[in-house]
Amino acid sequence: MSANGTHTQIFGDNAGLRGYWFAVAESSEIVDGPYRRTLLSQTCVLWRSPSGDVVAAPDRCPHREAPLSAGSVSAGCLTCCYHGWSFGDGGRCVRIPSAEETLPIPPAAHLGVVNAVERYGLVWLCLDEPVADIPTMPWDDLDDYRRINNPVEEWATSATRMTDNFLDFSHFPWVHVGTFGGAQNPLIPKLDLEQLDDQFYGYKYEVDASNPDDAIATTGVTDDVVHRHMSTGFVLPMTVRSTILYETGLEHILLLLATPIDDETSYFTFVMWRNDDFSVPVEEVAAFDRAIGAEDKLMLERLDGVLPMGRTGVVSVQADKASVEWRRQFAALLT
Ligand code: FES
Ligand SMILES: [Fe+2]
DSSP: OOTTSOOOOSSSSOTTTTTSOEEEEEGGGOSSOOEEEEETTEEEEEEEOTTSOEEEEESSOTTTOOOGGGSEEETTEEEOTTTOOEEOGGGOEEEOGGGGGGOSOOGGGSOOOBEEEEETTEEEEESSSOSSOOOOOGGGGOTTOEEEEOOOEEESSOHHHHHHHHTOOTTHHHHTTTTTGGGSOSSOOOOOOEEOSSSOEEEEEEEEEEOOGGGHHHHSOOOSEEEEEEEEEEETTTEEEEEEEETTSOEEEEEEEEEESSSSOEEEEEEEEEOSOSOSOHHHHHHHHHHHHHHHHHHHTTSOSOOOOSSSSSOOOGGGHHHHHHHHHHHHHOO
């Protein structure tokens, strides 16, 4: 229930969203396991099975419903902590200690797995038959670009508020005044929405960004202010991409990902691709953008509840045009 008294259930197991992929972990986090992640109110267990693939399944043992995430993983097999049933590749039940003399294993003992793939250094889940692929980031295949992953964090805000924020640059001079936002003119010029490529829909824009000392590892220059040619767009349901081109030719591409845990909590992560000379260590390049993310988190966690999705409830101006269009398309997906 939000403070304005309206309870808007968007993410509680919404069938309109179950066919899409959402990032829930960094691949590097899923070493053995088990790990617990929640997507659209469905709690899942994740582990790395003997084949090396990540397996995900509802966090419920088929025997007596113990949370499998409370179990343990050995040699890729997940063992339930209650009676020791074990599960291997593809969630197949491979051992029932109390019935070893009476195998075969009953078919219903195998886990009904959730679709899981690894891409761009992340583990993505899709609760139903996928209706769309993960957006393609072509820079991932280019030798002169490197990919930098960042931690998957849990934010106390709705994924709709996150997505609205990622599509908005009128907050830069306010929320990001402590990092890059101070040099930006708060007046937002007229925005024209367009198809940015065959996937992302959004807008192109130009901004000046402050370039304090702790930004130099990221921008590669020491000027007080740097000019950015940018584009920001979305792919439904909630994938946002921002591209930054500096005057030096440095490109910095951000994939901004909001994953709904439930209506009011979400995972956030972002992935960056850059055509720098790879000389600055990853942690130094990422530190400035992570500080920017922390500013967004602080702001969004001050807001209560979900973002109203109808035309009423919040007031928009032309600077909010991309978000208004995203909300219109997103609302049509919901059931
Ligand atoms: S509840 Fe998992 S083995 Fe019994
Ligand atoms: Fe922001």
